[in-house]
Amino acid sequence: MTMHPDLSPAGNALLARTLAYGKRADVAATFAVHNPADGSFIGDVADMGAPETQRAIDAAKAAFPAWAARTARERADILRAWFRLILENQEALAEILTLEQGKPRAEALGEIVFGANFIEWFAEEGKRLYGDIVPTHAPDKRCLVLKQPIGVVGAITPWNFPSSMITRKVSPALAAGCTIVVKPAEDTPLSAIALQLLAEEAGFPEGVMNIVTAKRAEAVAGVLTASPDVRKLSFTGSTRVGKILMRQCADTVKKLSLELGGNSPFIVFDDADLDAAVAGAMATKFRNAGQACVATNRIYVQSGVRAAFVEKLRAAMEDLPVGPGLEADTRIGPLINPAAVAKVQELVGDALGKGAEAVLGGTPHPRGGLFFAPTLLVDVRADMAIASTEIFGPVAAVYGFETEAEVIAAANDTPYGLAAFLWTRDIGRVFRVGEALEYGMVAVNETLTSNPATPFGGVKESGLGREGSRYGLEDFVEIKYLALGGI
């Protein structure tokens, strides 16, 4: 394999191992992976379909009894070995992630470590998967509640966080005693393959974790959703696809975890710390070039501070370096594909056509390709498509408001309910607005630094269940009531 000029020796070494590992002697078909920064070819990976998916399910089913029978500590020891290997290879893993997904290398490194921390946390939490002894209702009876692993889990993950969205599912599943089959996104399979390679090195028994790479998702998903051996489906992706999978899982009544789309409001009141709010807007809007489920999508600024906020935000955005993620000073990488660029351009065009004003940007970046210029729109209104669509691009859209009641109604006027951001120093307002917002997560004067110990997830059409926290572990167990008589 030719050495990639932008990768370190360690990055090239791991990429070579990953590409070799990603080819399967028993799978002739392959599909190509490209670098979104310049469209260049990175390598080929196995293009699997229904037969390989069924083989993966069979392997997971065969491995389940022995894996579930291990003690939580034994499972934790293996998970911790995986955690250590990921950290030892974090720089190389980050380079591979940036190469296939495009985000700035520093963000990719942050994602690798963030994702690894779920493994460490759930390795420990698996030891605290307590059941209950219920006070008996009769002297000769005893009531026990057991928590048992669900069994074989199917997982389907997105391209925007191609490493951490896998570890955020795999680690609680395996800590609980489940086994898993993961289908990563076709744009970013290398991060998944690299994780599997390190899992094997860490001592994962055969069949405990199975990666199925495919150019077309439907064939793999069709087998995962139809199989009676797959007892749970954990999906992270768009609400559109989440609904498809929900329907497909109905025939086998699978447990579901759905981490879906968002339309995050970012609300700034007159009493907010404006500099902190602007820094928060920069962090939540431009991470991964805006390609995050919890990315700020609508910025509501109360009238008394709107002009000052817009000027501060414009100044902060003005010199955001746009370029390939492996270039040291890049802050905004490419979008994932041409369709993403077209969608962002269409949303901006619709807003401008209906009266919004572009204070900054508003067009694809002069670099061309998949780069879009950081854009600041003002005078945005609810009747514009950008208000009801997940932008997934580096576009900050600013709306005005006057009162609490008005902004709560506007913020909630969406089928989504993942994350919301609230900037105020009025403690009464924190509770009035925070409790009224219909979202799974509300960050107050904060940028929602998601972490393994807290529940991540949405309400309404942003999903079902939670990832991270003890709630995330409980999503991988079944409750069994053991009723003992004749005592």
Ligand SMILES: NC(=O)c1ccc[n+]([C@@H]2O[C@H](COP(=O)([O-])OP(=O)(O)OC[C@H]3O[C@@H](n4cnc5c(N)ncnc54)[C@H](O)[C@@H]3O)[C@@H](O)[C@H]2O)c1
């Ligand atoms: N809530 C969260 O935690 C979270 C995290 C990351 C991304 N997301 C959401 O994911 C979306 C972006 O990711 P994406 O573009 O990869 O989403 P997507 O729904 O297009 O794809 C997600 C995964 O589903 C697969 N897929 C696509 N069509 C399918 C089908 N018909 N049947 C089965 N599988 C199918 C894809 O191959 C991919 O692996 C955004 O909406 C974003 O908000 C949510």
Ligand SMILES: O=C[C@H](O)CS(=O)(=O)O
């Ligand atoms: O895209 C959605 C991810 O879940 C973002 S985060 O890394 O969990 O904040």
